[in-house]
Amino acid sequence: MGSNENQAVVYQVYLRSFRDADGDGVGDLPGLCEGLPAIADLGCDAIWLNPCYPSPQKDHGYDIADYRSIDPRFGTLDDFDALVDQAHRLGLKVFMDMVANHCSSQHPWFRQALAAPADSPVRRRFLFRDGRGDQGQEPPNNWESVFGGPAWTRTTDADGRPGQWYLHSFDSAQPDFNWRDPAVAAEFESVLAFWFDRGVDGFRIDVAHGNVKDQELPDCAPGHNYAMWDQPEVHQIYRSWRSVADSYQPPRYLVGEIWLPESSSLSAYLRDDELDQAFDFGLLIQPWNGPRMRQAVEAGLAQAGGTLPAWVLSNHDVHRAATRYGQEQCLDRPEPTDMIAAARRQGPVDLALGTRRARAVAALVLALPGAVFLYQGEELGLPEVLDLPDEARQDPIWLRSQGRELGRDGCRVPLPWTAGQASNDGFSPTGAAPAWLPQPAIFAGLNRQAQDSDPWSTLSVYRSLIKARRAMFGDDPGIAWLESPPATLALRRGDGVCVVNFGEQTVALPDSWRPDALVSTCPMDWPLLPPDSACWLKAGEGRH
Numbered sequence: 001m002g003s004n005e006n007q008a009v010v011y012q013v014y015l016r017s018f019r020d021a022d023g024d025g026v027g028d029l030p031g032l033c034e035g036l037p038a039i040a041d042l043g044c045d046a047i048w049l050n051p052c053y054p055s056p057q058k059d060h061g062y063d064i065a066d067y068r069s070i071d072p073r074f075g076t077l078d079d080f081d082a083l084v085d086q087a088h089r090l091g092l093k094v095f096m097d098m099v100a101n102h103c104s105s106q107h108p109w110f111r112q113a114l115a116a117p118a119d120s121p122v123r124r125r126f127l128f129r130d131g132r133g134d135q136g137q138e139p140p141n142n143w144e145s146v147f148g149g150p151a152w153t154r155t156t157d158a159d160g161r162p163g164q165w166y167l168h169s170f171d172s173a174q175p176d177f178n179w180r181d182p183a184v185a186a187e188f189e190s191v192l193a194f195w196f197d198r199g200v201d202g203f204r205i206d207v208a209h210g211n212v213k214d215q216e217l218p219d220c221a222p223g224h225n226y227a228m229w230d231q232p233e234v235h236q237i238y239r240s241w242r243s244v245a246d247s248y249q250p251p252r253y254l255v256g257e258i259w260l261p262e263s264s265s266l267s268a269y270l271r272d273d274e275l276d277q278a279f280d281f282g283l284l285i286q287p288w289n290g291p292r293m294r295q296a297v298e299a300g301l302a303q304a305g306g307t308l309p310a311w312v313l314s315n316h317d318v319h320r321a322a323t324r325y326g327q328e329q330c331l332d333r334p335e336p337t338d339m340i341a342a343a344r345r346q347g348p349v350d351l352a353l354g355t356r357r358a359r360a361v362a363a364l365v366l367a368l369p370g371a372v373f374l375y376q377g378e379e380l381g382l383p384e385v386l387d388l389p390d391e392a393r394q395d396p397i398w399l400r401s402q403g404r405e406l407g408r409d410g411c412r413v414p415l416p417w418t419a420g421q422a423s424n425d426g427f428s429p430t431g432a433a434p435a436w437l438p439q440p441a442i443f444a445g446l447n448r449q450a451q452d453s454d455p456w457s458t459l460s461v462y463r464s465l466i467k468a469r470r471a472m473f474g475d476d477p478g479i480a481w482l483e484s485p486p487a488t489l490a491l492r493r494g495d496g497v498c499v500v501n502f503g504e505q506t507v508a509l510p511d512s513w514r515p516d517a518l519v520s521t522c523p524m525d526w527p528l529l530p531p532d533s534a535c536w537l538k539a540g541e542g543r544h
C-alpha cells in the first residue's frame with residue numbers, strides 16, 4: 001500500500017490549461033515543468049496529471065488511442081521523463097490518470113475490431129452486440145450514455161451494410177472495453193508497469209466502478225442503471241492492480257474515482273488488497289451549510305473504512321467553487337445520480353461572497369484527515385466561466401445535448417499567470433496563438449503573479465493553509481467536533497482546531513480558545529471571526 005500519500009495535498013493538473021510553453025495556445029509538459037516550482041511553493045506533495053496520452057481529444061484525453069506514449073500536442077516521452085525527474089527533485093510525487101473503462105475509437109484494438117467480422121475474437125475486447133428489431137435496427141438495450149443520448153452506436157460492415165452495435169458509457173468516440181476478456185486485463189497490467197517503470201508514483205483511476213457490466217446487459221428501469229456499475233467482478237481488477245503496484249518499492253499509490261448510489265459499498269474497493277483511497281465527493285455536492293457539511297465529513301470518514309478519504313472540492317468536471325458558493329444555495333439533497341449535475345448549476349453569482357466561502361471550505365477540507373485533491377486554479381479563486389461563446393465550447397456534454405447543458409468547458413479555461421493579452425495572461429509565451437478556450441477579462445486580475453505578493457489573496461491564503469496543515473493537525477486520523485457558537489462548526493484534530501463561520505454575523509470565539517498560532521482565511525481581530533470565513537487555532541499544551 002502507498003503510505004503517506006493518504007494525507008497528501010495533491011495538485012490536479014489539467015495539462016491543456018495549466019501552462020503553454022510552445023505557444024500553440026494549449027498547455028503542455030514543458031509548460032508544466034516551468035510551473036512546477038509554483039506548485040511546490042504552494043506546499044503540495046504531489047501532482048495528478050489528467051490523461052496526456054495520444055488521443056483524438058474528443059473528451060480531452062479521456063479517449064486514449066495509445067496507452068504507452070504522450071500526445072504530441074503535450075510533448076514527448078522524453079519531456080515526460082524530464083517532468084517526473086524535476087517533480088521528484090522538488091519533492092512532488094507524480095500520479096497519472098488511468099482510463100480503463102473505455103479507450104478511443106481510434107485505438108488500434110477498436111479499429112481492428114471494427115474491421116473484423118461479428119464473431120471475431122478481436123471484437124470480444126469490446127462490447128459488440130446485435131441490435132434488436134427484425135433488422136437489428138434498435139440498440140441492444142435501453143442504456144443511456146452518461147453524456148446524454150443512447151449508450152450504443154451502430155457500426156457499418158465492410159460491405160457498407162449496417163452491422164452490430166457497440167457500447168459506450170460515455171461518448172461514441174469512447175468504446176467500452178469488455179473486462180471479461182483476459183486480453184484486456186493483461187494489457188492494463190502491462191500498461192501500469194510501463195509507467196511505474198518510468199518512475200510514476202501512482203494512478204487516479206477513472207470511473208473505477210464502471211469497468212465491468214452485468215453480463216446479460218439487461219434493460220434498466222428509469223433512474224439508476226445498476227447493471228452498468230459496481231459489478232462484483234470489478235474487484236478482481238483492483239486486486240491484480242494492487243499486486244502490480246505492490247511489486248514496486250515503495251509501493252505505488254492507487255486512488256479511485258467511484259460514484260455509488262449506496263456509499264456503503266465503497267469500502268469493498270478499499271480492502272487491503274485493492275485501492276489505497278477513493279475520492280470523496282460528499283463535500284463537493286454540499287451547499288454552504290454547517291450541518292450539511294458536518295454530515296458529509298462524518299459520512300466520508302465512515303465510508304473510507306480503514307483508509308482515509310481523498311477529499312475533492314472541485315475538479316475538471318464541476319463548476320468552480322467560488323461560483324458554486326456564490327449562487328443561491330439549494331438545501332434539498334440531490335439524487336445520487338444527479339450529484340454532478342447539482343454541482344453544475346447556472347444562475348446569478350455573487351463572486352465576492354463565493355470567493356470568501358470557497359476559502360473557508362478550503363480551510364475546512366485541509367483540516368481533515370485524508371488526502372486533499374486541489375484542482376488547478378482553485379488556489380487563484382478562479383470563477384466558472386459561464387459565458388464562453390458557443391463556438392468555443394468543446395465538451396461532448398455540450399455537443400451531445402445540443403447546447404442544452406453547458407458542460408464542463410467553463411472550469412477548464414487556461415490559467416492566468418501574469419496580466420497581458422499578448423501572452424494569454426501569461427499562460428503562453430508572448431505572441432502565441434489564442435488560448436484554446438478564451439479567458440474572460442476577470443482572469444487578468446486574478447493572475448498568479450499579482451496574487452503572490454498580496455498577503456490576503458486567495459493564493460496566499462491557500463499557501464498559508466497548506467503550509468500550516470501538518471504543523472497544526474499532525475497526521476492524526478481522527479476528528480472530534482467541539483461545541484461552538486451558533487452557525488459555526490468547530491472540529492479538533494490533533495492539537496489543532498478549525499472553526500468555520502457559516503452564519504451572517506461575526507462571532508466571538510471563546511476566550512479559552514485563544515491560540516498561540518492562528519491561520520485564517522481573512523484578516524481576523526481575535527476573537528472575532530467574520531461571516532463566511534474560517535480559522536485554524538493551535539494552542540500550547542493542555543488547552544482546548
Ligand code: NOJ
Nearest residue numbers: 059062099170206207317
Ligand atoms: C470521469 C472524468 O473525470 C471525466 O472528465 C470523463 O469525461 C469521464 N470520466 C469519462 O472518462
